[in-house]
Amino acid sequence: MKNSLRTLALASAVLVAGSAVAIPPPPPPTATELAQSGDDPAWSITEDLTTEIGPRMAGTEAESAARRWAVARLQAMGFANVREEQFDMPVWVRGEEEASLVGPFLPQKLAITALGNSASTGAKGIEGDIVYFPSYDALVAAPEAQVKGKIVFIDHQMERAQDGSGYGQYGRGRFIGANAASKKGAIAVVIRSIGTDNHRTPHTGGTNFEKGVTPIPAGALSNPDADQLVRQWQRTLRMRTKETALGYTPEPLRLKLLLTPKQVGQQHSGNVIAEVPGSDPNASPVIIACHLDSWDLGTGAIDDGAGCGIITAAAKHVMTARQPRRTIRVLWAGAEEVGVFGGKAYFEKHGTEKHAVALESDFGADRVWRVDFKLPASAKALEDRIAAELSAFGIVRGKEPAGGGADIGALVAAGVPTLDLQQDGTRYFDLHHTPDDTLDKIDPVQLRQNVVAWTATLAILANSSDAELP
Amino acid sequence: MKNSLRTLALASAVLVAGSAVAIPPPPPPTATELAQSGDDPAWSITEDLTTEIGPRMAGTEAESAARRWAVARLQAMGFANVREEQFDMPVWVRGEEEASLVGPFLPQKLAITALGNSASTGAKGIEGDIVYFPSYDALVAAPEAQVKGKIVFIDHQMERAQDGSGYGQYGRGRFIGANAASKKGAIAVVIRSIGTDNHRTPHTGGTNFEKGVTPIPAGALSNPDADQLVRQWQRTLRMRTKETALGYTPEPLRLKLLLTPKQVGQQHSGNVIAEVPGSDPNASPVIIACHLDSWDLGTGAIDDGAGCGIITAAAKHVMTARQPRRTIRVLWAGAEEVGVFGGKAYFEKHGTEKHAVALESDFGADRVWRVDFKLPASAKALEDRIAAELSAFGIVRGKEPAGGGADIGALVAAGVPTLDLQQDGTRYFDLHHTPDDTLDKIDPVQLRQNVVAWTATLAILANSSDAELP
Numbered sequence: 001m002k003n004s005l006r007t008l009a010l011a012s013a014v015l016v017a018g019s020a021v022a023i024p025p026p027p028p029p030t031a032t033e034l035a036q037s038g039d040d041p042a043w044s045i046t047e048d049l050t051t052e053i054g055p056r057m058a059g060t061e062a063e064s065a066a067r068r069w070a071v072a073r074l075q076a077m078g079f080a081n082v083r084e085e086q087f088d089m090p091v092w093v094r095g096e097e098e099a100s101l102v103g104p105f106l107p108q109k110l111a112i113t114a115l116g117n118s119a120s121t122g123a124k125g126i127e128g129d130i131v132y133f134p135s136y137d138a139l140v141a142a143p144e145a146q147v148k149g150k151i152v153f154i155d156h157q158m159e160r161a162q163d164g165s166g167y168g169q170y171g172r173g174r175f176i177g178a179n180a181a182s183k184k185g186a187i188a189v190v191i192r193s194i195g196t197d198n199h200r201t202p203h204t205g206g207t208n209f210e211k212g213v214t215p216i217p218a219g220a221l222s223n224p225d226a227d228q229l230v231r232q233w234q235r236t237l238r239m240r241t242k243e244t245a246l247g248y249t250p251e252p253l254r255l256k257l258l259l260t261p262k263q264v265g266q267q268h269s270g271n272v273i274a275e276v277p278g279s280d281p282n283a284s285p286v287i288i289a290c291h292l293d294s295w296d297l298g299t300g301a302i303d304d305g306a307g308c309g310i311i312t313a314a315a316k317h318v319m320t321a322r323q324p325r326r327t328i329r330v331l332w333a334g335a336e337e338v339g340v341f342g343g344k345a346y347f348e349k350h351g352t353e354k355h356a357v358a359l360e361s362d363f364g365a366d367r368v369w370r371v372d373f374k375l376p377a378s379a380k381a382l383e384d385r386i387a388a389e390l391s392a393f394g395i396v397r398g399k400e401p402a403g404g405g406a407d408i409g410a411l412v413a414a415g416v417p418t419l420d421l422q423q424d425g426t427r428y429f430d431l432h433h434t435p436d437d438t439l440d441k442i443d444p445v446q447l448r449q450n451v452v453a454w455t456a457t458l459a460i461l462a463n464s465s466d467a468e469l470p
Numbered sequence: 471m472k473n474s475l476r477t478l479a480l481a482s483a484v485l486v487a488g489s490a491v492a493i494p495p496p497p498p499p500t501a502t503e504l505a506q507s508g509d510d511p512a513w514s515i516t517e518d519l520t521t522e523i524g525p526r527m528a529g530t531e532a533e534s535a536a537r538r539w540a541v542a543r544l545q546a547m548g549f550a551n552v553r554e555e556q557f558d559m560p561v562w563v564r565g566e567e568e569a570s571l572v573g574p575f576l577p578q579k580l581a582i583t584a585l586g587n588s589a590s591t592g593a594k595g596i597e598g599d600i601v602y603f604p605s606y607d608a609l610v611a612a613p614e615a616q617v618k619g620k621i622v623f624i625d626h627q628m629e630r631a632q633d634g635s636g637y638g639q640y641g642r643g644r645f646i647g648a649n650a651a652s653k654k655g656a657i658a659v660v661i662r663s664i665g666t667d668n669h670r671t672p673h674t675g676g677t678n679f680e681k682g683v684t685p686i687p688a689g690a691l692s693n694p695d696a697d698q699l700v701r702q703w704q705r706t707l708r709m710r711t712k713e714t715a716l717g718y719t720p721e722p723l724r725l726k727l728l729l730t731p732k733q734v735g736q737q738h739s740g741n742v743i744a745e746v747p748g749s750d751p752n753a754s755p756v757i758i759a760c761h762l763d764s765w766d767l768g769t770g771a772i773d774d775g776a777g778c779g780i781i782t783a784a785a786k787h788v789m790t791a792r793q794p795r796r797t798i799r800v801l802w803a804g805a806e807e808v809g810v811f812g813g814k815a816y817f818e819k820h821g822t823e824k825h826a827v828a829l830e831s832d833f834g835a836d837r838v839w840r841v842d843f844k845l846p847a848s849a850k851a852l853e854d855r856i857a858a859e860l861s862a863f864g865i866v867r868g869k870e871p872a873g874g875g876a877d878i879g880a881l882v883a884a885g886v887p888t889l890d891l892q893q894d895g896t897r898y899f900d901l902h903h904t905p906d907d908t909l910d911k912i913d914p915v916q917l918r919q920n921v922v923a924w925t926a927t928l929a930i931l932a933n934s935s936d937a938e939l940p
Contacts, residue, residue, distance in 0.1 A: 051701045054578040065576050106535050108524040108769075111905060199669045200768075200905040224908040228769070231521040231909075298670075299578075299698070435581060435670040438694040439701075 031314075031321040035448075035455035041316055042309035042451045043444055045073065046365075049308070050299040050439050058293040058335035059091035059267035066292050070272040070308075070332055077316055079274035079330065086270040087345035089335050092116055094296055095260030099190070099219065101232055102127065103254035104239070110225040112190070113297065114259045115174060116206035116338055119215040121188065125258035126151075126217070128187050132233050136172040139180055148185035151255050152177070153192075155230060157223065160196045163370075164363065164425035170194055171205075178207045178218035188217040188257055192226035197430035200224050204295050205433045206338055217259045229253075269293070269334040271342045274312075276319040278327040278462065284354040284469070285327035286461050287416075288315065288454075289343075289407040290361050291336035298437030302428065306365035306442055306450075308332050314454035324462035326356055333407035336362075337433075340406045347410035356469040357417045357461055360405025361454070364431075366424040367446040368395050368453040372402040375417045375469070382460065382468045386419070389456045393449060398422065417469065421453050504787040505918075505925035511786055512779035512921045513914055515543065516835075519778070520769040520909045528763040528805035529561035529737035536762050540742040540778075540802050547786055549744035549800065556740040557815035559805050562587055564766055565730030569660070569689065571702055572597065573724040574709070580695040582660070583767065584729045585644060586676035586808055589685040591658065595728035596621075596687070598657050602703050606642040609650055618655035621725050622647070623662075625700060627693065630666045633840075634833065634895035640664055641675075648677045648688035658687040658727055662696035667900035670694050674765050675903045676808055687729045699723075739763070739804040741812045744782075746789040748797040748932065754824040754939070755797035756931050757886075758785065758924075759813075759877040760831050761806035768907030772898065776835035776912055776920075778802050784924035794932035796826055803877035806832075807903075810876045817880035826939040827887045827931055830875025831924070834901075836894040837916040838865050838923040842872040845887045845939070852930065852938045856889070859926045863919060868892065887939065891923050 029037070049066065056066040067084050074082045099112040128151040133139040135156040139147070154177045158170035173191045181189040193203035202222040209215045221229065236253045272292060278285065290307035294300020315328050333342030357375065371390050373383050387397040402420040404412035412418045424446075431437045461469070499507070519539065526536040537554050544552045569582040598621040603609040605626040609617070624647045628640035643661045651659040663673035672692040679685045691699065706723045742762060748755065760777035764770020785798050803812030827845065841860050843853050857867040872890040874882035882888045894916075901907045931939070 047701070051698065051705065052575050054576065054698070062576055105522050106524065106532055198908075198910045200671055200908070201669065224906070224910050227910055228521065228524075228908070231517070235521065436694070438668075438670070438698070440668045440694050440697055 028321055031317045031455045031459040032452060034317040034320055035314065035452045040313070040448065041077065042306070042313035042447055045309035045312055046301060046305040046442060047439055049305045050301045054299045055296045056292065056294050056300060057093070057296040058338045058341065059089055059269050063269060063293050063334060067270055067272050067334065070292060074272065074274040074312070074330070077312070078319065080277050081273070081275040083273055084270045085273060085345065085349060086268055087341060088266045089269050089339070089341040091264045091267040092261060092338065093264055095120065095262060096258055097219065098258040099221070100256045101229065101253065102256045104236060104251040105232060108228070110228065111200040111202055111222045112219045112225070113202040113204045114261045115178065115204060115218040115220060117208060117215060118218040118259055118261050120260045120262060121217045121257055123260060125256055126187060127254060127256045129252040130233065130255050136177050136180070139177065142184070144184045147181060150186055151257065152181040152186040152189045153229060154189065155192050155226065157192060158194050158196055158429060160426060160429070162424055162426050163422065164428055167194065167429065174205050174207055174220065176208060178216055179209050179213050182209065182213050182216045186216060190255065190257070191220050193220045193222055195223065195429050195432060195434065198223050199436065201434040201436050203433045204297055217257060219257065219259055269341060271334050271346055272332040274330045276315050276324060276328040278325050279323045280325045283326040283466060284356040285329045286458065287329045287331060287355050287358045287408065287411070288360070288458065289331040289333055289358070289405060291342065291407055292332040293335050293337055295337055295433050297433065297435040299439065300437060301439045301442055302364040302431055302437050303433065304362045306447060307361035310361045310447070310450045310454055313451045314458045317455045318459050318462055321459065324459070326462045328458065328462050331407065336406055340409065343407035343409055346407070351410060351414060355411055355416045356464070357419065358404060358408040358411045359419060359421070360408050361421070361450070362405050363423040363425055364428045365442045365447045365450065366427065367449045368421040369424045370396050370398045370422040372398040372400055372420040372422060374402040375419060378470065379417070379468045382464055386457055386460050389460065390453055393453050395453060419457070421457060423450065498791055501787045501791040501925040501929040502922055504790055505784065505922045510783070510918065511547065512776070512783035512917050515779035515782055516771060516775040516912060517909055519775050520771045524769045525766045526762065526764050526770060527563070527766040528808045528811065529559055529739050533739060533763050533804060537740055537742050537804070540762060544742065544744040544782070544800070547782070548789065550747050551743070551745040553743055554740045555743060555815065555819060556738055557811060558736045559739050559809070559811040561734045561737040562731060562808065563734055565590065565732060566728055567689065568728040569691070570726045571699060571723065572726045574706060574721040575702060578698070580698065581670040581672055581692045582689045582695070583672040583674045584731045585648065585674060585688040585690060587678060587685060588688040588729055588731050590730045590732060591687045591727055593730060595726055596657060597724060597726045599722040600703065600725050606647050606650070609647060612654070614654045617651060620656055621727065622651040622656040622659045623699060624659065625662050625696065627662060628664050628666055628899060630896060630899070632894055632896050633892065634898055637664065637899065644675050644677055644690065646678060648686055649679050649683050652679065652683050652686045656686060660725065660727070661690050663690045663692055665693065665899050665902060665904065668693050669906065671904040671906045673903045674767055687727060689727065689729055739811060741804050741816055742802040744800045746785050746794060746798040748795050749793045750795045753796040753936060754826040755799045756928065757799045757801060757825050757828045757878065757881070758830070758928065759801040759803055759828070759875060761812065761877055762802040763805050763807055765807055765903050767903065767905040769909065770907060771909045771912055772834040772901055772907050773903070774832045776917060777831035780831045780917070780920045780924055783921045784928045787925045788929050788932055791929065796932045796934070798928065798932050801877065806876055810879065813877035813879055816877070821880060821884060825881055825886045826934070827889065828874060828878040828881045829889060829891070830878050831891070831920070832875050833893040833895055834898045835912045835917045835920065836897065837919045838891040839894045840866050840868045840892040842868040842870055842890040842892060844872040845889065848940065849887070849938045852934055856927055856930050859930065860923055863923050865923060889927070891927060893920065
């Protein structure tokens, strides 16, 4: 880290406009030095946002208050062109949520939360027989007669991985399990949370119904509650086998479910944008993104308050060190969790503008462990410079192309170059979309490492030549 | 461990009644060998009880079902004299529970749970200014005028310790904080959970009001929610300082609270008792205890399903190895959590009977790490034998006298000797009295170590001479 700092300090000294006094003034601090200094805007942004605003579900008054808060904070930090760009989007809000196993054993309450876009059970709730599926694929393969009129349970425990790679595969039960169950006539669907913890804090997240498919009530049980359901299911199976042999009527496992969320129609949301103006008005900007909205159960500390803290701290440090050649555009997107409405709205408004490169931070606050690139061939030397810089902070160079992030997804799909500062996701899915996504889960040391990595990367990207990044 | 097994095998061979055939049969397995074999009644008792019954709050239908379940299970395991001994006790049941910080910031929900014996806020809830105390002692020292008409918050985070020693000191905020607050005219009390985790699963537990003191609503926030309240409190203090200097009216931190528990009067509870009859009808029995009831938030796996599993597995193994000299009496006490009513009822009925020694398991399912004694001077050699035996399982000999446990507390106070197989409590207060007290938290390897330690100890105690334990 020492060597790297010295290199940056030398580079910075070269860039400082010389003055003709006998003893030259010391060079201004490099962006990385600033990022390692005592001033920690990443922490203070995350702490203040999660404390003073807390949960900020897209399209609600809380998200609107968060945008006002964000504009004031970004202006106070010295950014230019700070503004809201509003858009409208459909809003779903949570209601009551209760579940109980009610037979054949004594009634027992389960910890449940509704999935986004879940239908309501009505105020009286519903009760039904459970039909068990070990996975989403097993549900899809099942005959309709097995599902019709029942409450579908989808098991399938997600496993822990540093790169979070289980989410896409195991997540299908949440993303589209309710849709598949509804098509086969299920009255509701309950899934094992898409999460790796064993606390009684279920994981919410969106589920989606195809056009023409009737939305049904859909909820997630915490892992310990899913375990309990499975143990009772296994016992009823054993009882059925025994009792059927004896000529008794088998008793099914019964669930009572009360979920009363509702769709409240189109509401205002918006993106918050701030800029560090570059010295070259003809250079295309670097865009860095996070999302401001959160799910409603926690205070959105790791998802994605910390992401906004990290990218904004990095932009601030680059700005303080010296004016970059390219403009840095900071995007705090709205309404990401419920369908990436902010990212889409940004693309509709700005998609035809030239962007040199797009980056996003939206995978928690644990350390960056790998850098992946998807830059044009002209940026080979630039990639090498970034990778060399980051290796000082324990970050390895990946072999896969970068994917970008949700809010810059449309830009990347349209051909804007990207790079990923991949965060360690080992414990991300312990907390993701749960009540436990709160400030205390953030490790300040790892958060700081993110800021240092982002600052070093951003300083290089924002000062890159047009030959490297056209 | 090998040496210890050989010693026990030899001891066991000596005890077997000889037969006159040419090749003597192999000795029966020692109790410790059985405890280390595949058969694991500690796990199956804990799994079945927490799955088929689940939460079993004292005096409720669930506790009654648990007693029926327990009698059937203990009979099926081959114990003698299995019976319920009923008693009546006052019952408090949980209602709705909600809390929100409602000013000066945007409303935010907090995770709260009512403490046992909390009064109700009424169906409409109450709202009030928060007055902050860093500890129970600070509340006691405060003038009445500071507290009157307010909602008292007691902070004071409990620290993690292997022997659980923080519970008594930090627990005062829960045990008697509401009583102290009520005497000074508070309208409610909210405490930081007496727990060491950082999940949004608050810790319940009993609070007690002196005769003549009006019960007030009393709840516990989870640690992350207490952190959030403290951060908002600190911000309102800073705002007040600034605004007071400017001549504005300071804005207090406001809490809205809905807790609707109720006292439902005297209900039936009971103890379940089972025995391993000893070979010497004149020898005084060994009593081993756990408690069958649990709080209502979790399924009572570590508190105290596992305790019942451990002591019962040990008694079963001792019984299977060979008939002990003394009777072993197994007590699954009722209604411990809410005031040790089962322990008191046992003492009222049996306190005048002679007991050789009393032991209890009620501190989770993690490994036994220390053995403490409070035996008569005549048992010095017995203590040495037990300590030597246990040292093979990584258990050290403590220097403090044993304390016993809640359900055998009256016996020990009346002079019955005791010893403690102290369990590792490092993570006990992460789970204690929370929704997270569920089966998945039990480590089967550590549970097994408990059974081995208990079996070895119990085999020695149950075969001790009258000279050692009169």
